[in-house]
Amino acid sequence: MIILVLLLSFLLKSLLFYVNFNLNFNSALKTIISCIVSIAVLVLIYTVHLFFGYDFTMFFQILILLNVAYIILIWRTKRHILLIIRNVKPKFSIIYPIILIASYFFLKASQPWGKWDAWAIWNLHAKFLFFENEWTNFLTNSISWTHPDYPLMLPSIIAIIWKSIGEFNYLVPAIIAYMIYIGLIITIYASISNKNLKIFGLFATLPLLFDFTYVSQSASQYADTLLSFVILISMIFLVNIKKKSKIYFLVFGFVASISMWIKNEGIAFFFLISLILVILLFHRAKYKLLYYFLGALPFIAVVVYFKLVLAPSNDLVEESSGIINKVLSIERYLIIGKYLAKTLLYDYPLILLLIILNVFFWRTIELKPIGLVLISLFLCYLCIYLITPKELYWHLKYSMYRLIQQLYPSFIYATFINLQQWYMKASVKQHIQ
Amino acid sequence: MVNLCEHIFLKMKSIIYKLNIILNKCSKVSRYYTLIFSLLTCAVFIFGIIKLNNKTSNLQELKVLFKPMESLLDDELEISFLKTKDTNISDIKLYYQMQFTLVPKIITTSKPFKNKIISVYHKSTDVDHFRFIKGYDIISKNSTENYRIYLYSKQKP
Numbered sequence: 001m002i003i004l005v006l007l008l009s010f011l012l013k014s015l016l017f018y019v020n021f022n023l024n025f026n027s028a029l030k031t032i033i034s035c036i037v038s039i040a041v042l043v044l045i046y047t048v049h050l051f052f053g054y055d056f057t058m059f060f061q062i063l064i065l066l067n068v069a070y071i072i073l074i075w076r077t078k079r080h081i082l083l084i085i086r087n088v089k090p091k092f093s094i095i096y097p098i099i100l101i102a103s104y105f106f107l108k109a110s111q112p113w114g115k116w117d118a119w120a121i122w123n124l125h126a127k128f129l130f131f132e133n134e135w136t137n138f139l140t141n142s143i144s145w146t147h148p149d150y151p152l153m154l155p156s157i158i159a160i161i162w163k164s165i166g167e168f169n170y171l172v173p174a175i176i177a178y179m180i181y182i183g184l185i186i187t188i189y190a191s192i193s194n195k196n197l198k199i200f201g202l203f204a205t206l207p208l209l210f211d212f213t214y215v216s217q218s219a220s221q222y223a224d225t226l227l228s229f230v231i232l233i234s235m236i237f238l239v240n241i242k243k244k245s246k247i248y249f250l251v252f253g254f255v256a257s258i259s260m261w262i263k264n265e266g267i268a269f270f271f272l273i274s275l276i277l278v279i280l281l282f283h284r285a286k287y288k289l290l291y292y293f294l295g296a297l298p299f300i301a302v303v304v305y306f307k308l309v310l311a312p313s314n315d316l317v318e319e320s321s322g323i324i325n326k327v328l329s330i331e332r333y334l335i336i337g338k339y340l341a342k343t344l345l346y347d348y349p350l351i352l353l354l355i356i357l358n359v360f361f362w363r364t365i366e367l368k369p370i371g372l373v374l375i376s377l378f379l380c381y382l383c384i385y386l387i388t389p390k391e392l393y394w395h396l397k398y399s400m401y402r403l404i405q406q407l408y409p410s411f412i413y414a415t416f417i418n419l420q421q422w423y424m425k426a427s428v429k430q431h432i433q
Numbered sequence: 434m435v436n437l438c439e440h441i442f443l444k445m446k447s448i449i450y451k452l453n454i455i456l457n458k459c460s461k462v463s464r465y466y467t468l469i470f471s472l473l474t475c476a477v478f479i480f481g482i483i484k485l486n487n488k489t490s491n492l493q494e495l496k497v498l499f500k501p502m503e504s505l506l507d508d509e510l511e512i513s514f515l516k517t518k519d520t521n522i523s524d525i526k527l528y529y530q531m532q533f534t535l536v537p538k539i540i541t542t543s544k545p546f547k548n549k550i551i552s553v554y555h556k557s558t559d560v561d562h563f564r565f566i567k568g569y570d571i572i573s574k575n576s577t578e579n580y581r582i583y584l585y586s587k588q589k590p
Contacts, residue, residue, distance in 0.1 A: 094459060096470035103474050107481025174485060178478075199453040426446055 025240075028190035032183055033233060033255065040258045040299075043156040047261075047302055050135055051310070094198065095189050098205050099182055105215045106181050112170045114177070114221025121146055122154050122223055123173050129159035130168070141312040149311040151303065153261040154223040173221045180225050181218040184208060184232065184409055191236050192416045197423070204416040207354070208409065213347045217405045224402045227262045230255065231269055232409040235370050238273065239417065241280070246291045253295025260303045264314070265406060267303065268380045269373075270296070276369050319389035326387050336385050339396040347401055351408065354415045361422045370414045374407055 025033065048054055113119040124146055128135045139148045154176070161172045185205050193201030208214055218225045237252040256273050259266030274292070281289050293300075326332060344351055381403045388395045 093467070094456060096467055096474070100470055100474045100477060103477045103481065107477065107484065110481065110485055112485060171482060171485070174482075197453060198456050199449055202456060423446060423449055 025236075026190055028186055029236070032187050032190070033251070035183075036230070036233065036258070037251065037254065039157060040153075040254070040261075042160060043153055043261070044298055044302065046129075046156050046160055047152065050129065050132055051302075051305060053132075094202050095186060095205075098185060098189065098202070098209065102182060102185050102205075102209055102215075103178070105209065105212070106178055106219050109212075109216045109219035110174050110177070111219070112174070114173060114219075118173065118221035121150060122221065123158065125150070125152060125155035126158035126162065126173070127168060129155050130162050136310065139310055139312055141315075141318075144312075144315050147315070149264075149307070149314045150223075151261045151263060151266065151306070153258065154226055177219060177221045177225065180229055181208075181215075184218075184225070184229050187229070187232060187236070188409060188413060188416075191232075191413060192420060194420075197420060200416050200420040200423070203419075204412050207350045207412055211348065211350050213401065214405065214408060217401065222402065222405075223263050224405045227259055227266055227269075228406045228409050230259045230262060230266070231406060232413055234259065234269075234273055235373070235410045235413055238277070238369050238373070239367065241277075244288075246288060249288045249291040250295040253292035254298070255295075256292075257296035257299035261299050263406075265377075265381065265403070269377055272376050272380070273373050276373055280369060316384070316389060320387060321389060323387045332386055332392060335392055336382055336396065339393075339400060340382070343400050343404065348404055348408070351404065351411065354411060358415055358418065361418050367414055367418055367421075370410070374410060374414065378403070378407060 113123055125138065125148075128138045129152065138146065141148065157176060158173050161176070162168055165172075185208055188204045188208065189201040191201075192204045234252070234256040237248075237255060241248075241252075256270055260270045274296075277292060278289060385392065385396060385400075
């Protein structure tokens, strides 16, 4: 199974790299996007198999054949292989020591089966998905504490690997969390660094490295880090939408839609990013929007089927009452505001620094869509607190830090892209003077 | 104020410029450093995994089988208690007693029990959950501790 992910990633990366899809991403980013798309494809296949009982092995046999055919094809046209060998010149990059430090901090904070939500929700759901005939046993609200309505991306990844090794192993979720954390750091570095200005890439990785709240949360094996990873990649796609091909939008749609299958918050994110994209492109390039939604279609179908047919109702929706009174209560706004300020000040002080940097340097028009998505998504999260049927302090205490975790990498990305563009403009201005 | 900001911006720009030059010089060092750092990362990863394994073995597990329960329930049922080192024996006795009243109720509400295992975990116990079927909370009257009964399938896939 792991070999299949690697093979599929190689196939996809080769497609993105050699065929003219006008992606304009560097090799590291293409590798990461290929890996994510490959894993998402495997999860889709496994999900369809669970939902409808289609033969799992048949899908994989087709995929293996596809990969083998591709390798035979490039083997016959030896020029590709020579090109690959020539390109393999591992220059030293500052990212290597960064990965070393990140690995140390992450593994130090890691614990078997993760923290509460990891073993009570994500790893537990994975154990159900391991058994393809009885997996629906957990879809009941009598065990609402495990949130049976939560999407199944992370549990599916864990279950697929468990199935391939034939046992429940606590190392699998821990290693997946490690790969996601390292992938995030590489993505942040690769998306911000360019040939002449690597320093911004280095600076951007530092908050993820030395913010111990973030490291600890990443090591907790929660799905929030995976969601933050997909949100970050979607943001990178969003920043680079100018003059891009249809295939770019197809891949963009697919990647953005993965978020819906990770957490319920991902559904809000996908809705908002799609809305921004519709506003940006509706009058200029409707056909690109069509490709975007075409790419998103598989995960939209999976989420709709799961939510409408299989999953029990969400506890927040089921228990909600007196919404108007809650919205009109000034006290609730104050509680949420105070708790947010407290969380930022004590748990994520680096975010305050990034906010200050953004206030001074935010002059980049290209980043407005990112800013809009991030701010509107965070406001959506805060609105949920406003109308939550749960005890407000309890809800804030156990979820506020996780919501910040989801948006943290994208916020870092937006800040440092912004700073980089300010620096380049200032340099040009100084040069002219 | 505007002048001060401009001054800070210019200072920042020159610092960034100098740091970037240093970083570009770093990129020109021997590519063997790539290999060294990759090997070091692998070593840290392996060491971290070994350490993670040791963290598991710190968990003390106590498995107690209660024969009387078998007469009450299906022949293939067994009750096992898993606990952390912080839980004392009196706690276990406490919820064993509670189970006598709770378990028969579960049987009437859940699916057929053939080849199922009932386990009681302390809520804070960090353990593998095997094949979870249904869970019930038990809140002790004499203690502030909460327990939860889980039903698992004993069958292997």
